Amino acid sequence: MSVMLLLAALVCGPADAAQPKSLALPQFGLIDAMRELSSEESRRETDRRLALVSAELARELEARGMHRVLKSSHEPLGCNGCEIDVAKALGAERVALCWVQKVSNLILNLNIEVRSVATGETVYAKSVDIRGNTDESWLRGVRRLVDNIEERNHHLR
Numbered sequence: 834m835s836v837m838l839l840l841a842a843l844v845c846g847p848a849d850a851a852q853p854k855s856l857a858l859p860q861f862g863l864i865d866a867m868r869e870l871s872s873e874e875s876r877r878e879t880d881r882r883l884a885l886v887s888a889e890l891a892r893e894l895e896a897r898g899m900h901r902v903l904k905s906s907h908e909p910l911g912c913n914g915c916e917i918d919v920a921k922a923l924g925a926e927r928v929a930l931c932w933v934q935k936v937s938n939l940i941l942n943l944n945i946e947v948r949s950v951a952t953g954e955t956v957y958a959k960s961v962d963i964r965g966n967t968d969e970s971w972l973r974g975v976r977r978l979v980d981n982i983e984e985r986n987h988h989l990r
Contacts, residue, residue, distance in 0.1 A: 857920035862909030957987035
């Protein structure tokens with residue numbers, strides 16, 4: 834009988850193994866006071882990088898089993914709470930606000946704030962600074978952001 838229980842435990846896994854929480858995840862937003870003065874080419878490059886790090890964030894969170902990502906269409910900044918309603922419509926447990934703050938072409942930071950859909954309260958918030966306005970630096974920044982969340986088990990809250 835104990836062999837049967839052992840086999841069942843191996844096949845089914847631990848009974849208390851937590852499933853990753855679902856997360857409504859929009860594309861990164863941008864805070865850049867100088868954007869209006871940038872060239873059209875520079876704005877397109879920034880928009881492309883926003884999409885690049887958004888896809889990378891979703892990929893990293895899913896691949897590491899930290900969240901079950903649900904793509905969201907809510908505005909990442911300034912929708913005055915609409916993110917909760919959008920997340921509820923998706924059936925998500927959590928909702929993220931993600932943004933890049935561009936201080937200059939040398940100094941940028943990537944930010945994420947994750948809120949409970951049920952309560953609206955912030956579950957965790959993280960930020961990483963990056964140096965350099967390149968695909969490589971933006972991608973490295975998003976991976977470090979996920980590393981920080983994972984190392985501190987914030988996704989399990």
